Amino acid sequence: MKVVKIIIIVIIATVAFYLLNQLLEPKYMTDLVEGSMISQYYEEAKNHEVIFVGDCEVYANISPMVLYEKQGITSYVRGSSQQMIWQSYYLLKETLQYEKPKVIVFNVNAMRYDKPVSEAYNRLTIDKMKWSKEKYDMIQASMLEEETFLSYVFPILRYHDRFDKLTQEDIDYLFQRKKNTYQGFLINKEVKPLEDMPNVKKLAKYQFADIDYDYLDKIQALCEENGIKLLLMKAPSVYPHWYDEYDAQIEAYAEKNQINFINFLDKVEEIGIDYSQDTYDRGLYLNLTGATKLSNYMATYLKQNYDLTDCRQNPEINAIYQEKLAQYAKDIM
Amino acid sequence: MDLVSGSMFAMMLVTAFLYYVVPPKAKPYTILAISIAFYASLGWQALLYIVFSTMTTYVAGILLEDKIKKRQMRAITLGIVIALNVLILVTIKNQIFGKDILVPMGISYYTFQVISYSVDIYRKKYTAQRNLAKYFLYTMYFPYLFIGPINRYDDIENTLYETNKKFSSxxxxxxxxxxxxxxxxxxxxxxxxxxxxxxxxxxxxxxxxxxxxxxxxxxxxxxxxxxxxxxxxxxxxxxxxxIHLKENFDVPYCSQNIQEFWRRWHISLSNWFRDYVYIPLGGSRAGKLRTNINVMIVFLLSGLWHGTGYVLWGFFHGVFLLLGKVVKTPWKVVNQILTFLIVSVLWxxxxxxxxxxxxxxxxxxxxxxxxxxxxxxxxxxxxxxxxxxxxxxxxxxxxxxxxxxxxxxxxxxxxxxxxxxxxxxxxxxxxxxxxxxxxxxxxxxxxxxxx
Structure with missing residues (x-):
C-alpha cells in the first residue's frame, strides 16, 4: 500500500512538473512569434520537394505559398531568428528524418558568424525542436558558456522567472498553439521604406571562419549522400551589409563544389524589388509585397533549374494546398 | 566548481553512491580519493598548500604527542608549525606575492583546523592520528572546504572514520x-x-x-x-x-547582545578564536582590563582575518560587545532589536x-x-x-x-x-x-x- 502511495505521489509530481514547464515557457503567440516557428513544421504533411534553411532572411522573404501557386512547388521554410549554420545543419539532418526533398536552399548570411550571438536566439531555434539526436547535437554546438544543457531539458530552469510575468496567453496556449506562419513564412504587411543606405563599416577580417566552412561542407555532404541538390542563396537584405569579399568566397565555394548560388542583392532590379515599398524594416526584411516578388522569381528559378513536380496536378496535395491558399489569400488582404 | 551547481550535485551523488557500495574499510579512503581528485582539479598549487599544511601538522602531532618531551621544545615545535601555516595563510590570502597566485579554496578553514588539531595535541586533549591517509581526510574532506564549518578533530573523528555504516534512509x-x-x-x-x-x-x-x-x-x-x-x-x-558536523548557526538574530550574537553566528569560528586566541591570551582570568583588551584583540584579529578592510568592523563588534555587558534594557525584545540593528549597521x-x-x-x-x-x-x-x-x-x-x-x-x-x-x-x-x-x-x- 505504501509503495502504491509513493508511486501515485511520484506520478502526480511528474505531471505537475510537466504542467509547470508548459505554463512557464514562453508561448510566442503574440510577442516574439519567431519562437514558435520551428515547431510548426512537425504538424505539416511531409511531402516537400524544397526545404529552405537559414536565418530570418528566409522566413521573412520566401513564401512557399507563392512557390506553390505559381509553379506547384511544395516547399517549407525551416528558418529561425539568427539561425547559425550549425543549427541549419542539424535542422536539415532532422528534416531528413521526416522526408527527402529534392532541393535544399541554404541562405548563406549565417556564414558571417562563427559563434552564437546570444542565448535568446539559441532558444528561439532550439526550444521547440522535438527531442532527437539532432537536437542534442544542436544544443551542444550552440550553447554559450553561461548556458546549461539541463535548462534545455527542463525549460522551467530557464523560464522560472516568468512566474510574475504570466498572462492570459500562457493559459490559453498551455497545450495548443496556433499557427502563425504559412509553411514557415511569416507574413508582414507593414511598410517602412529604406531611406538612406546604411554606412558600410570596414571589417578587420572578411574571411569566413573554419567552423562555417566545416558546416557548409557537412550540409553539402548531407545533400550529396541523400541525392539532394543544394542551392545557396543570399536574400536581398540591405543590411547587415553583404561584403563583396563574402560574396567572392561563396562564389568560389559554389564553383568549386558545383553548387548553384544566387545573390538576390544582384537581382533586385530584375525581380522588381522597390525598397521604398517592399520592406517593413528599412531594408532588413522584405514585407509581403517584396517577399511575393522574390518568391515569384524563386519559383521560376527553381522550376527552370531543378526537376521539380508540379503538384497542382496531384489532386490530393492540391486539395490541401488550395485550402491553405484560400486562407493565405484572406490573411494577406 | 561551485557548491550550488549541477556538477557539484552530481559529485555528491557519486560520492554517496560509492560510499555505500565499497567495502566498509574502504569508506574513508573513498571520500579521501574523491577529495584529492576534487582538490587537484583546482590546480596543483592548491594541492601543494593543503599537502604542506597537512604534512607539517601531521608530523608535529606525532612529535608533540610522544617524541618531544621537553616542555620548551614542545612549545617551540607548536610555535613553528603554527607560524608556518599562518604565514602561508596570510601570504596567500592577502596575495602578498601578486594577484597571480591562486588562493586555494578553503585555505582558511583547513588552516584553522590544522592549528586547532596541533594545539589540542599539545594540550593533550586527544591523541595524534597516526594514519596519514585518515589525517589527510580530516583536512581534505571536500564539502567543508567550500564554506566551512571549521571542524574540531575530536568532534568529527568518530563519524568521519567510522566504517561500519549502512545506508540509512x-x-x-x-x-x-x-x-x-x-x-x-x-x-x-x-x-x-x-x-x-x-x-x-x-x-x-x-x-x-x-x-x-x-x-x-x-x-x-x-x-x-x-x-x-x-x-x-x-x-x-x-x-x-x-558524518556529523557541528552546527555553525543558532538563530543569531535573536541575540540580546553582541556577546550572545557571537555565540550564535559562525559558531565554529567564534569558538576557534575563543579557544585558540582568547584563552591563550589569558581569557577572563587576568582582571577586567586585561579581559577587555583580550576581547578587543580577538575581534581585531577576526576583522583582519576577513581582510584589512574589515578591521574597523571587528573593532566596533568588540566595542559593542564590551558595552553590551554594561548597557542593556530590561526588555528582551528591545535588546534583540537593538542587537540586530547594531549587527545590521556594522554589515x-x-x-x-x-x-x-x-x-x-x-x-x-x-x-x-x-x-x-x-x-x-x-x-x-x-x-x-x-x-x-x-x-x-x-x-x-x-x-x-x-x-x-x-x-x-x-x-x-x-x-x-x-x-x-x-x-x-x-x-x-x-x-x-x-x-x-x-x-x-x-x-x-x-x-x-x-x-
Whole structure:
C-alpha cells in the first residue's frame, strides 16, 4: 500500500512538473512569434520537394505559398531568428528524418558568424525542436558558456522567472498553439521604406571562419549522400551589409563544389524589388509585397533549374494546398 | 566548481553512491580519493598548500604527542608549525606575492583546523592520528572546504572514520532535506536580495540614507541565508554519509547582545578564536582590563582575518560587545532589536567593502531622511511586487523554521514516508520556480567563499 502511495505521489509530481514547464515557457503567440516557428513544421504533411534553411532572411522573404501557386512547388521554410549554420545543419539532418526533398536552399548570411550571438536566439531555434539526436547535437554546438544543457531539458530552469510575468496567453496556449506562419513564412504587411543606405563599416577580417566552412561542407555532404541538390542563396537584405569579399568566397565555394548560388542583392532590379515599398524594416526584411516578388522569381528559378513536380496536378496535395491558399489569400488582404 | 551547481550535485551523488557500495574499510579512503581528485582539479598549487599544511601538522602531532618531551621544545615545535601555516595563510590570502597566485579554496578553514588539531595535541586533549591517509581526510574532506564549518578533530573523528555504516534512509532523507533547505535559502532569499543590493551599491550617490539602512537590513537576511544555506548543504550532504558536523548557526538574530550574537553566528569560528586566541591570551582570568583588551584583540584579529578592510568592523563588534555587558534594557525584545540593528549597521563594511564608504553610508542614515523616496522607489530597485512578496514569505519561512528547527525536525521525524516525499518534492518545486538562478545571474558564488 505504501509503495502504491509513493508511486501515485511520484506520478502526480511528474505531471505537475510537466504542467509547470508548459505554463512557464514562453508561448510566442503574440510577442516574439519567431519562437514558435520551428515547431510548426512537425504538424505539416511531409511531402516537400524544397526545404529552405537559414536565418530570418528566409522566413521573412520566401513564401512557399507563392512557390506553390505559381509553379506547384511544395516547399517549407525551416528558418529561425539568427539561425547559425550549425543549427541549419542539424535542422536539415532532422528534416531528413521526416522526408527527402529534392532541393535544399541554404541562405548563406549565417556564414558571417562563427559563434552564437546570444542565448535568446539559441532558444528561439532550439526550444521547440522535438527531442532527437539532432537536437542534442544542436544544443551542444550552440550553447554559450553561461548556458546549461539541463535548462534545455527542463525549460522551467530557464523560464522560472516568468512566474510574475504570466498572462492570459500562457493559459490559453498551455497545450495548443496556433499557427502563425504559412509553411514557415511569416507574413508582414507593414511598410517602412529604406531611406538612406546604411554606412558600410570596414571589417578587420572578411574571411569566413573554419567552423562555417566545416558546416557548409557537412550540409553539402548531407545533400550529396541523400541525392539532394543544394542551392545557396543570399536574400536581398540591405543590411547587415553583404561584403563583396563574402560574396567572392561563396562564389568560389559554389564553383568549386558545383553548387548553384544566387545573390538576390544582384537581382533586385530584375525581380522588381522597390525598397521604398517592399520592406517593413528599412531594408532588413522584405514585407509581403517584396517577399511575393522574390518568391515569384524563386519559383521560376527553381522550376527552370531543378526537376521539380508540379503538384497542382496531384489532386490530393492540391486539395490541401488550395485550402491553405484560400486562407493565405484572406490573411494577406 | 561551485557548491550550488549541477556538477557539484552530481559529485555528491557519486560520492554517496560509492560510499555505500565499497567495502566498509574502504569508506574513508573513498571520500579521501574523491577529495584529492576534487582538490587537484583546482590546480596543483592548491594541492601543494593543503599537502604542506597537512604534512607539517601531521608530523608535529606525532612529535608533540610522544617524541618531544621537553616542555620548551614542545612549545617551540607548536610555535613553528603554527607560524608556518599562518604565514602561508596570510601570504596567500592577502596575495602578498601578486594577484597571480591562486588562493586555494578553503585555505582558511583547513588552516584553522590544522592549528586547532596541533594545539589540542599539545594540550593533550586527544591523541595524534597516526594514519596519514585518515589525517589527510580530516583536512581534505571536500564539502567543508567550500564554506566551512571549521571542524574540531575530536568532534568529527568518530563519524568521519567510522566504517561500519549502512545506508540509512532516515539519515539520507534528513540530509537531502537539509541540502534542499540550504539551496532554498541561497537561491530564493539570498540571491533575490542580491538583485536589490546590486542596484543600491552601484550608485552610492543616489542610494544613501533610508536606502542604505534598507540595504543593511536586507543584507543581514542575505548574509545569513547565503552563509547558513551553504553550511546547510555541507551538513546535509555529510549527514547522508552519516558524518556529523557541528552546527555553525543558532538563530543569531535573536541575540540580546553582541556577546550572545557571537555565540550564535559562525559558531565554529567564534569558538576557534575563543579557544585558540582568547584563552591563550589569558581569557577572563587576568582582571577586567586585561579581559577587555583580550576581547578587543580577538575581534581585531577576526576583522583582519576577513581582510584589512574589515578591521574597523571587528573593532566596533568588540566595542559593542564590551558595552553590551554594561548597557542593556530590561526588555528582551528591545535588546534583540537593538542587537540586530547594531549587527545590521556594522554589515556596512561587508556591503560597501570600503571602510570610508561604509562609514559614509552609516552616517547618511542619521543625516538623510529620505524614507518617502525609498517607499516611492522601492519597485525600481530590481524586484517586482510579486518578487517582494516571495522574498518576504521566504524570509519569514527561513526564520520561523531555523528558529524552531529542533521542534519542527521532531515533528517531521514522526511523519510518514509519503508526507516526507511530498515535502521534498514541494521544496524542489519551490526552488525551481522561485529560485533566482540561471542566465544573467551568477547564482553560484557564496559570499563567504572568499573568506
Amino acid at each position: 532516515r539519515q539520507a532523507f534528513y540530509g537531502l532535506a537539509r541540502i534542499l533547505w540550504g539551496i532554498f535559502k541561497k537561491l530564493v532569499v539570498a540571491n533575490r536580495i542580491q538583485i536589490i543590493m546590486t542596484t543600491i551599491t552601484q550608485d552610492t550617490t543616489t542610494y544613501q540614507g533610508a536606502y542604505a539602512l534598507f540595504a543593511m537590513l536586507l543584507y543581514s537576511a542575505q548574509l545569513y541565508c547565503d552563509f547558513s544555506g551553504g553550511i546547510d548543504i555541507v551538513i546535509g550532504f555529510s549527514r547522508i554519509l552519516q 556596512s563594511f561587508f556591503i560597501w567593502q570600503d571602510t570610508w564608504q561604509a562609514c559614509q553610508m552609516i552616517g547618511s542614515i542619521f543625516t538623510q531622511f529620505n524614507y518617502q523616496a525609498l517607499l516611492q522607489n522601492i519597485g525600481n530597485l530590481g524586484l517586482s511586487f510579486a518578487n517582494y512578496v516571495v522574498l518576504l514569505l521566504a524570509t519569514i519561512a527561513v526564520f520561523v523554521y531555523d528558529g524552531h528547527k529542533h521542534k519542527m525536525n521532531e515533528r517531521i521525524k514522526r511523519t510518514g514516508t509519503e508526507m516526507k516525499l511530498i515535502g521534498v518534492i514541494s521544496m524542489i518545486f519551490v526552488i525551481c520556480i522561485f529560485g533566482v538562478y540561471g542566465i544573467g545571474f551568477d547564482a553560484s558564488a557564496f559570499i563567504y567563499n572568499k573568506f
